[in-house]
Amino acid sequence: MRAGGEDPENGSKRRRRRVGIVDVAAAAGVSRQTVSNVLNGRSEYYSEPTREKVAAAMLSLGYQPDRAAQSLRSRRTRQIGYHIFGEQLDLAQGFTLHFLQSLVKSAAEVDHQVLVFTHRHDDPLAVFEDLVARHAVDAFVLSESGVDDPRARFLADNGIPFACFGRLAPDLPQHWVDVDNVAGMRAVIDLLVADGHVRFAYLGADGDQYWKVERREGFTQGLAEHGIRAPKASVFQGSDQGIRRRARRLLGDRNPPTAIVTGSDAVGAVVVHVAQALGLRVGVDVAITGFDGGAVGLMSEPTLTTARIPVELVSEHLIARCLRQVEHGHDGRPGLLLPTELVRGDST
Amino acid sequence: MRAGGEDPENGSKRRRRRVGIVDVAAAAGVSRQTVSNVLNGRSEYYSEPTREKVAAAMLSLGYQPDRAAQSLRSRRTRQIGYHIFGEQLDLAQGFTLHFLQSLVKSAAEVDHQVLVFTHRHDDPLAVFEDLVARHAVDAFVLSESGVDDPRARFLADNGIPFACFGRLAPDLPQHWVDVDNVAGMRAVIDLLVADGHVRFAYLGADGDQYWKVERREGFTQGLAEHGIRAPKASVFQGSDQGIRRRARRLLGDRNPPTAIVTGSDAVGAVVVHVAQALGLRVGVDVAITGFDGGAVGLMSEPTLTTARIPVELVSEHLIARCLRQVEHGHDGRPGLLLPTELVRGDST
DNA sequence: CCGGCCGCGTTGAACGTTCCAGCGAACAGC
């Protein structure tokens, strides 16, 4: 029975009241507090038979706890804030949405919800304080966080719980989860070397985010391990346009690389693009790899060989870390580095 | 002064209490209710001088209303639920995120927040009812809504406020905002015809969503208006792979189209891709157009000529429609059709 | 001069939950 109209049963006084904890208590023949205890799983305060009675009553009355009331009294909102940049106009959007979906799912599993917000341009940090002051969220999840992320610094300074997707400076509390970009990239190189490639190039988006630097590092380290030296000119980071230009130049060379490693699926897709425009068969004439494992790589043709980021694990851990801080007031554990998963596509 | 530690000023009793409406009332020398009235802008219940006193007190105390308490008493959460599909693995993701950003911004402007959620697979509709029953949200915004969207039908049946980005069946309350795809596509055709194109083809993603059908319709209508007939074979809707194949076939023809119109920027980018792989200069040898005006089209090379969806307007109206229902219990206004904006890129 | 109404306020009572202190019974230790 969904919502609905009249209900004579409870028409004695005024308008129909919401079924609350008191109704459940009455139905189960216990006190409010006991119902509350059952609801919150404080198993040391009730016996098994009581739990069953209460559970039955809740079910038959279709009881749902009221978030607002719970929040007011317990000072916990069961909501996690996710900061989304307002302008962000690049191809990483696909990945961001994918991550957000995953985050929402992970939060739902522990009965939490995700509140998405943007900052005001005049004071980008104010909104973080506001949201927690007004009791809209318990904690924050930040993605695209740089090592010296001002948001993280601000939150840490104010003792507001948070967790970042991306590493943080050592003097900040290590509330982060990240993937091992170096290892992931090295695995990609291993695969390419095993495939017999000898001439390599690296293309990535510009910026000094940890992951961008690391993936490039992974590239050179991986090659070094196989005794291959990457010439300076073959490693490039730049804008979308710059990458296209460089890719064209590399591939038009009379001694072109046999494998182009890129810093993300988005860049990889662009390079595939350029290669095909030059009449090359990707996966045959030249190998191209990405990094991420999201939709972009899967939808490209040919599909990209890539290091998949375990998005589900990442978000799960981020949520867990937030909750730990909310409950314990801190999270003693160090940052968490997760491995990527090598996914072989048709581009190599 | 941000948060902070000790504050001797109020150390008389227990721990430091949150600054609430009563503190403001005391500081301003008025009653709780008056502060509340000022806060909620019920201007018929207070005079201008009182308003100023209260405002000054709020400012000096740094008062922020507590969302939880407000929600509990007023039965309004000031939160809007946005449903995001859990699996969605296509290139429209970029647009979805763009739209979400815009929605968040529009909501923020009327002091509302956006709660993102996904459905459970066993009962996709349950979560909608849950969220409103537990007082987590006041209303829902649905995007990617089909004409006969089951979510919209469910919400309408249960009297839950909502607004859709996308048209709805006539027997449903017309809580929707949409763009005029037909007109937008016709404008694109007009431009192409003015540029001297004579042989056209249409490529779009498959599916029977209103917008997909409409954009295709706009294509044929637009051509008809100029006395051009589009042969059956030149109009195609299919999967990503299918589109690539068809594009290759079209462009490899000995009498290829001079302009390829596509149903979205994502498809447009793919087609640009294919054309370049065949050695064609997009914008010179062949014109290609998109539809959306998001990042994909802007980041592609050359940039796509496209019909831009006024995302900001759309989300603004969606939020407005939600609020109207929450406040009035309904929204008498009919669906809203917004025009697109023709954006000329380098692909034509 | 009276009744009604309007402008501007006020106070008590919710809203639905969890916190806090306590309480009886059972069960132990000495």
Add this chain to the structure above:
DNA sequence: GCTGTTCGCTGGAACGTTCAACGCGGCCGG
């Protein structure tokens, strides 16, 4: 037998806000 402790449970009192109802002076129409 007395004290202490744990288990399971209870009722009163918040949490910070808005709702509902009412007060009171002044103004207006009759």
